[in-house]
Amino acid sequence: MLKILLYGSARERKILEEALQKPLEENKISFSFRYLSNPQELMENYLYNRYYRLIVACLDGCTAYVIKGNGSKHDYYIAKGTMSFPPTSEEINEKLMRNPELAGFYSSGEYTVAHRGLTRKIPYEEIDYIHSDDKKTIMYLTNGDKEIISKNIGKVNDEINRRYFAKCCIGVIVNTRNIHKIHRSEKNSRVIEFKSGAKVLMTEGYFEKFAEAYSMSVSRLADLKALDD
Incomplete structure (x- = not known):
């Protein structure tokens, strides 16, 4: 408390x-x-x-x-x-x-990864983004480590708390709480930069849906000004 x-x-x-x-x-x-x-x-x-x-x-x-x-x-x-x-x-x-x-x-929650009978609980604040890798999913952490999950990204998407995550393009889900800034890269894309320094690309076609999910995640429409920087 x-x-x-x-x-x-x-x-x-x-x-x-x-x-x-x-x-x-x-x-x-x-x-x-x-x-x-x-x-x-x-x-x-x-x-x-x-x-x-x-x-x-x-x-x-x-x-x-x-x-x-x-x-x-x-x-x-x-x-x-x-x-x-x-x-x-x-x-x-x-x-x-x-x-x-x-x-x-913050009581944001955590994601449980099971591998060969062992389990690991990863706090949401330690996750930057989640990326699809065929039938598996790779979770990229703020410290630079990766966690390979033996589930497709659709299953992982159903299991995480969507108050903290939003889809930014096909096969990529980002932790909105760890976003540092978003800026335009090319005409049809933007770059999401995390506080850790990691970066992912957001396609323009996902921008409107992402903006809506992002505003709900951070609970304040005023934060959307960062999307136009």
């Missing part, structure tokens, strides 16, 4: 809570809020307390945020910055929801 500390006046905390609650729920993040208005208590008891991984505060008319490390890293503050007040859904998604340090709080 993601423990979040909201700092500010009662009115400011209510505004921050209302802005954060919807994207947290849409991304299926289990969370709880704690409220604080005493600056001395914030500095003495909470700013350096790793129990609250995310602090969101109203300061000087802006929304300030701090994302803390999980205790296994040398850097105490992983990310910090400001947003407008109240923060827009675009700011929350870009600066908080898509921050990799909060990925562990």
Whole structure:
């Protein structure tokens, strides 16, 4: 569960809570809020307390945020910055929801691969894309590894959670949560680039259907602006 500390006046905390609650729920993040208005208590008891991984505060008319490390890293503050007040859904998604340090709080699910009596569970966030290879399917992972699945891609497509995956061309399904950017390559194609640096080609004929699936996956039509870059 993601423990979040909201700092500010009662009115400011209510505004921050209302802005954060919807994207947290849409991304299926289990969370709880704690409220604080005493600056001395914030500095003495909470700013350096790793129990609250995310602090969101109203300061000087802006929304300030701090994302803390999980205790296994040398850097105490992983990310910090400001947003407008109240923060827009675009700011929350870009600066908080898509921050990799909060990925562990996503309950996105996993895919189970069985091979010679052994099973391996692969979290969705570790999958970049899935590619058809005749009667088998190859799963390309964010760390550069591949997983060969003894099923055709149609079967795999039925088994994955389509909230996180979308078809971009014949025989290729991509993880929309791991997309970094999409840009035009040639007249009849576009390139999907993942956060890991991997790339796949999307044919223009699939663009409209992909855009619809992508917008449903990320829960915000505003993200579609990336498709036109």
